[in-house]
Amino acid sequence: MNYSAAPAINFLSERKVKFDKNTRFAQKVKLWSGVVLVVYIALLVVLVMIDQVYAARKNQTEKALQAAKLELTSKLVVIDQYKAVVNRAKAIKQLLTERRSSIELWNKVKEILPEGTELLGFSLEESKLSLRFSAPNVVVANQVIDVVSSGLGGIEPSSAEVDVRRDESASYNVNVEATLSK
Amino acid sequence: MKSSKTIVVKASELRLWWFPLLVVLVVVVGTPLVILPTINRIVGTNKQLGQMESDLRNAVKKIDQLKAVDEDKINQLSLLFKQALPAEKPYYQALLALQQLRNDTGVSLGDLELNLGLLASDSAGVKAKTDRGGYMTMDTKLRVEGTTEQISEFVTKLQESLPLMKVNNISIDTTSRVGTDNDLRGVNLDLQLVYMLDPPQSKTIGYEPLPLLSDEVDIVSKELEEYFNPMVDEAIIEPSVTDLSRTDIFNF
Numbered sequence: 233m234n235y236s237a238a239p240a241i242n243f244l245s246e247r248k249v250k251f252d253k254n255t256r257f258a259q260k261v262k263l264w265s266g267v268v269l270v271v272y273i274a275l276l277v278v279l280v281m282i283d284q285v286y287a288a289r290k291n292q293t294e295k296a297l298q299a300a301k302l303e304l305t306s307k308l309v310v311i312d313q314y315k316a317v318v319n320r321a322k323a324i325k326q327l328l329t330e331r332r333s334s335i336e337l338w339n340k341v342k343e344i345l346p347e348g349t350e351l352l353g354f355s356l357e358e359s360k361l362s363l364r365f366s367a368p369n370v371v372v373a374n375q376v377i378d379v380v381s382s383g384l385g386g387i388e389p390s391s392a393e394v395d396v397r398r399d400e401s402a403s404y405n406v407n408v409e410a411t412l413s414k
Numbered sequence: 415m416k417s418s419k420t421i422v423v424k425a426s427e428l429r430l431w432w433f434p435l436l437v438v439l440v441v442v443v444g445t446p447l448v449i450l451p452t453i454n455r456i457v458g459t460n461k462q463l464g465q466m467e468s469d470l471r472n473a474v475k476k477i478d479q480l481k482a483v484d485e486d487k488i489n490q491l492s493l494l495f496k497q498a499l500p501a502e503k504p505y506y507q508a509l510l511a512l513q514q515l516r517n518d519t520g521v522s523l524g525d526l527e528l529n530l531g532l533l534a535s536d537s538a539g540v541k542a543k544t545d546r547g548g549y550m551t552m553d554t555k556l557r558v559e560g561t562t563e564q565i566s567e568f569v570t571k572l573q574e575s576l577p578l579m580k581v582n583n584i585s586i587d588t589t590s591r592v593g594t595d596n597d598l599r600g601v602n603l604d605l606q607l608v609y610m611l612d613p614p615q616s617k618t619i620g621y622e623p624l625p626l627l628s629d630e631v632d633i634v635s636k637e638l639e640e641y642f643n644p645m646v647d648e649a650i651i652e653p654s655v656t657d658l659s660r661t662d663i664f665n666f
Contacts, residue, residue, distance in 0.1 A: 258430035265434040272441055279452045286459040293466045300473035304619045307480050312616055313492050314483060314624055320495040321631040323549040323610050327499070327578055328637065334581065335573045342566065350562070355583040355604075364585075 337361060346375035352405070363408040366399075373404035380408050472621035479624045491635055497576045497645050498638050499549055500609045504577045508607050510644040511575045512556070519568040521560035549610040551580070556603045565601050572603075575642040580606035 304311070334356045341363060345351060349372055353364030367373035373396055380394050395407040500507055509526075516523050558565055569581060583604035 254430070261431070261434045265437040269437045269440065272437075272444070276444070276448060276452075279449065279456065283452055283456050283459070286456055286463060290459050290463050290466065293463060293470055297466055297470045297473065300470060300477060301619055303477055304473060304480075304621075307477075308616060308619070310480060310483065310485055310488065311624065312613075314488055314627070316612055317488055317491045317495060317631070318625045318627060319548065319613070320499055320610055321491070321634050324495060324499050324578065324638070325630055325634050327549060327580070327608060328634065331573060331578070331580055335570075338569065338573075338581075338584075350586075352586040353584065355585075357582065 344379050346372055346379065348372045349376055353407075359412045361408075361410045361412055363406075363410070365406040365408070367404040367406060370404060373406055376406045376408075380406075380410070469621045472623060475623055476621060483624075483627075491631065494635055494638055497643055498578050498641075500577050501612045502609060503552065504607050504609050507577045507645060508554075508579065511572075511577065511579075511642070514642070514644050515568055515571050515575060518571065519560065519564050521558050521564045521568045523556065523558055525555065525557040527555040549608050551606040551608050553582075554605045554607055556605055558601045558603060559598060562599055565599060569603070571642065574640075576638065576645070578608055580608065582606055 337356055348368050350366040352366050355362040365376050367376055377394055391411045393409045397405045399405050558568055585602045587600045
């Protein structure tokens with residue numbers, strides 16, 4: 233027997249292989265766990281930073297908005313007055329436009345009346361124009377009818393109806409119902 | 415002996431796995447308790463911030479607009495527009511204008527139906543119609559007597575006076591020639607008094623920009639300035655107290 237030789241011990245036993253394998257796996261798991269933890273903490277830090285940045289911006293914007301609100305509140309009377317002026321101006325413009333067509337028609341009708349004719353009635357409701365004339369004789373009555381049928385001196389109704397009647401004083405009453413094109 | 419071996423094995427396994435288990439625990443507990451609320455808070459803050467920044471931009475724009483507003487001009491326009499289109503039922507203003515026009519043209523006025531109501535509260539109940547222009551109209555009737563020229567002048571001037579009135583119908587009554595003078599005519603006018611209530615005063619601040627004061631406002635104001643305004647030219651009217659209980663308030 234050779235006692236100087238080392239004893240032949242099998243270090244690479246099956247259990248050792250298994251142990252080493254488990255250890256390496258555990259190391260890997262630890263490593264990956266560490267990575268996950270670092271990433272997780274980094275994500276948390278980033279989120280907290282973003283949260284802080286947003287909170288700071290919100291605070292800053294809130295202060296600026298509060299200051300703007302205060303300035304606007306001091307001008308509330310002017311704002312209301314300004315808005316009222318704009319609304320009233322719109323309403324007046326609409327009213328003037330409606331009235332203008334009525335005034336223009338009134339002046340136009342007075343212009344185109346033949347000599348001897350008397351205007352007895354004038355009404356304008358939306359686009360419906362009603363006129364009532366009195367003519368002393370049939371010649372003037374015919375002139376009125378001519379004026380109406382030739383387009384009321386440039387007023388150009390889309391349709392017109394003329395009704396002539398003779399009254400007790402032997403003069404002619406001419407009624408005109410015209411629809412004006414818009 | 416076997417159980418002590420198991421304990422040794424479990425202890426060694428625990429030594430190997432405590433850290434991954436701790437990480438899993440941190441992730442599982444930390445996600446619903448810290449991460450998700452933080453994300454929700456960031457999303458919420460971001461949304462609020464977006465709205466606030468938008469409000470701030472609009473508010474700054476509105477402040478800049480207000481700095482450019484000429485308050486004196488707005489005051490003048492407001493006064494003129496309220497004389498043209500009063501903020502309440504314009505009985506007094508209409509009477510004043512009609513009285514002055516009567517003096518100017520020489521016509522006689524009567525039978526004015528103002529629907530005042532017997533009590534002050536009745537007049538508030540007189541029905542008014544809202545027109546598409548946003549203003550209210552009240553139908554009234556007025557009888558005018560005078561020569562054809564006087565009546566024509568009256569109607570023309572009436573349409574160039576403040577407060578603004580609409581003449582809807584002019585009806586000349588041939589059978590009621592007044593007096594002995596054949597030139598005199600009696601005319602029934604269907605008038606509409608117009609007014610526009612002021613909107614209620616704002617209680618909260620809106621950040622929406624002011625509507626633009628267009629050139630049309632200047633055109634309208636220039637046109638109105640040329641109209642006869644009894645509220646401004648009141649000094650030229652003979653001083654009188656209008657007694658509404660009289661039958662014919664236009665004859666003194």
